[in-house]
Amino acid sequence: MLNQTLAKFRQVPRKVCRTMWDAMPTSVAQTPLMNRTGRFLYRRFTRDTLKVQTHFTQFMRNPPLLDALKQIMARDSSSTALAVASIGCSTGAELYSLLYTLRSAMPGRTIIGVGCDLSPEVVRIAERALYAPGVPAADGALFAAGRPEIEEDEISALNGIVQQQADGTCRVRDFLRHDTSWFAADAIKDDILTSIGPQDLVLANNFMGPMDDRSAQLCLHNMMRLVKAGGYLVVDGVDLDLKTRVLRDAPFAPILTNLREIWGCDGSKQGWPWLRWGAEPIDTSEPDWRVRYTIIFQRLR
Template sequence: MSAINFTDVVFQTPRRVCHSIWDGLPGAITQTRAMRRLGRYIYRRFTRHTVRTQSHYTQFMRNPPLLDVLARLLSEYQIGSTVKLASIGCSTGAELYSALYVLRRARPDLKILATGVDISSEVIKAAERGIYCPGQSAATNGLYLEGRPELFWEDAKALRDLFEVQHGGTLRVQDRLRKDTNWLTADATEGGLADTLGPQNIVLANNVMGPMDDSLAEVCLRNVMNLVEPGGYLVVDGIDLDLKTRVLATSDFKPVLLGQEELWSADGSKDGWPWVRWGREPLDRTEPTWELRYSIIFQHARV
């Protein structure tokens, strides 16, 4: 079927029907090169420009393999070193606290200085409090939608080393994870962020740029890249892949391929491609730019 005819069909057929048909196809078909190209066409033509809704949703231990790879990368730091870690678009702090839990457990000898940055002062206050009620979002009164809760009751047992149980059943992040952590209200799309934070060894910028218009997302990405000192690491996910690839292709950032496939498939909240805007495009090594396109961790090359 030609591209023009397929376009006519999709416009005349409800998206949910097309989505259901796609989901009903066996993996042996959807994972072929032709179907992946078709999926990319569907995404770019019909999904990419659907409504972009920003929320404060964040989650504890959302991508454990990603944090494990970051812990392995800490092996290059000498005993007793200081590592600066920033989380941009940190929301209520779940991702930053998760990173601190994994990294400090892996390298207790390091001094990790952490900074969480978000545009909403209310969610920054919630992050600083570090108190969570399973099944309820802590992002009340923020600038955007609350989104889903940071954790559920069924997660609490597995995460018991992160929290202290308080009266009434709420969970408070342990003091050992809260230490040496600052929280800042700032807009990452505006200039001056690098001057405020200074050079960072690791910068997390996950799931914050995807809902932005392309021009604003590019400004934000370049601002975030400017935070990473040479030799440091940028972690960026939940951003349009074409935009990310184009910007990073002309930069000094090189993809870290360690555990790439596992990292790419670990976040179950990104199902639904090509019909869901935040859906995860399947990793395709026949794509000429696959190393950049499907990487989440990038190292700022030393010059």
């Protein structure tokens, strides 16, 4: 009883601060001073709480990001096959969305896709490529399922990616499943490097945030090592202090294409600084703001 009382007492400052924060006009809340205040609140009250890993994913989750990757990868005039990987791929919606975007834009180019996740259950779902509208495919998997990959009102908009079956389910189209493989692996361990091999484009989104700092740093270094020289790393949903510290002096250049649109697109990332997964507002007064807020990075060597 005493421990429960103390726990509730420790939440009082957080609740008071949040009430005051939510009452502020937007014009005040988005100033550099309040951004710095928000970062203090995040580090003090939020950063080390609510570390919940989920399989949350959906098709076409961030169209500005996919559009930026299409622009960037289309500049490569090489005729060799393009290797793209989604690490922490969950049930496959992110990788299939990327493959749809790239293969539609570059129909004559061979694009090899690979997805991997810690959970064998979601890897099997991704490989099966069959989704029931309104039902999360990852129910019963390693982590919480999150939202459905497809909602009923999204089916028509996703017609290029999925084809609705007679029973109402949606199957990913054959041209996206072709040259695409899936396997279970732990992104923190070094064997992922030999299992996948060097990639032209690596997606590493929304799975490092709930990790402890040591694990997240090991994982991020592995993701960086997966990228070929001249290739691209896409990293989101990771603690921004850790990301900045690791990438600031690394041989990776931030790519600013569609930066603000990408940063503000994902509606699931509301609630900063009170929710760990909330998106911190872009603050260009930060010395390292390009590294801090950029999601796409190019490996220089």
